[in-house]
């Protein structure tokens with residue numbers, strides 16, 4: 216049976232059910248933030264047995280008001296649906312961490328994107344996303360400027376609390392990636408190098424891991440003064456405060472992790488040219504190591520592709536930049552005067568690319 220618009224009732228019901236999923240999806244990150252604030256992933260992780268009963272979990276929640284205990288199974292059901300926890304019915308209402316849930320554990324050895332969840336729920340970030348409609352009508356470069364009146368980087372320089380939340384998010388991700396960088400999956404990328412500058416290296420999580428794994432490799436972190444703050448290096452690790460558009464320390468190689476996607480093509484070419492001037496010659500092993508996304512590279516993984524599209528949208532609304540396809544990367548490398556590049560490995564949503572002078 217068709218209605219007036221020739222859409223059959225079955226199609227309408229399906230569409231309506233799907234639209235409820237979109238309408239209600241704003242609650243998912245709020246529930247994850249709530250679980251993090253209550254310390255649920257940490258409690259499940261520290262529990263002696265991998266499966267924790269509901270009553271033990273409730274008893275272990277330090278800040279829970281006793282009048283709210285009946286909310287916990289409701290919250291846990293949503294988070295089980297969302298794939299963060301397993302529910303074990305046979306064992307009498309027990310919960311365990313899934314591998315995604317494990318990424319929410321504070322200071323987990325294999326890294327964590329707990330602080331990225333908190334960053335994504337920060338009012339500054341939520342207000343940026345809520346300003347996209349207004350931004351499309353004004354003449355400002357980014358929705359961040361529409362919402363906050365200045366660029367993301369200037370805002371970080373002026374608001375110590377937001378700066379800390381942003382840098383923590385990056386550091387959590389960096390600890391996760393560092394474990395991969397010093398593992399067999401990236402063997403050979405850092406071997407034989409004598410010095411490396413991590414440009415825009417944040418608070419130094421990647422450089423710290425590389426410096427630890429390669430004691431004869433001198434590692435320098437270059438970032439803006441409000442990020443480096445009073446960080447002191449030691450041994451083969453050094454911190455330098457400054458702008459990458461002014462001066463880059465000379466080194467064998469340069470690391471650019473999640474830097475180029477923050478900048479438009481013109482700025483990227485400017486930065487890559489400066490990198491080329493600062494690294495050793497090709498004969499002496501000079502290279503720039505890039506960790507960034509290659510769009511359209513994971514076409515058979517629908518979820519990764521959707522995340523890449525959202526990342527591209529984030530870059531456009533916060534930095535007036537974009538995520539790039541392999542063709543777009545190649546164009547940048549050639550314009551900056553590099554002679555070749557190699558995609559070394561995939562690191563999930565991102566890839567590790569080497570470019571050679």
Ligand SMILES: C[S@@+](CC[C@H](N)C(=O)[O-])C[C@H]1O[C@@H](n2cnc3c(N)ncnc32)[C@H](O)[C@@H]1O
Pocket residue numbers: 368385386388389414415416417418437438439442457458459460471472473474477
């Ligand atoms: C997206 S974050 C990536 C941080 C780090 N590489 C990581 O992946 O965890 C970009 C970094 O670039 C830094 N940055 C922005 N503008 C810069 C500049 N002009 N000179 C040096 N660093 C800059 C930011 O402070 C920030 O730490």
Ligand SMILES: COc1cc(O)c2c(=O)c(O)c(-c3ccc(O)c(O)c3)oc2c1
Pocket residue numbers: 339340341343344359367473477526529533534
């Ligand atoms: C998920 O992975 C990433 C990777 C990044 O490198 C960035 C990034 O650099 C960034 O500025 C932002 C960002 C997003 C929204 C905001 O309102 C804002 O001020 C900044 O998000 C990122 C997310």
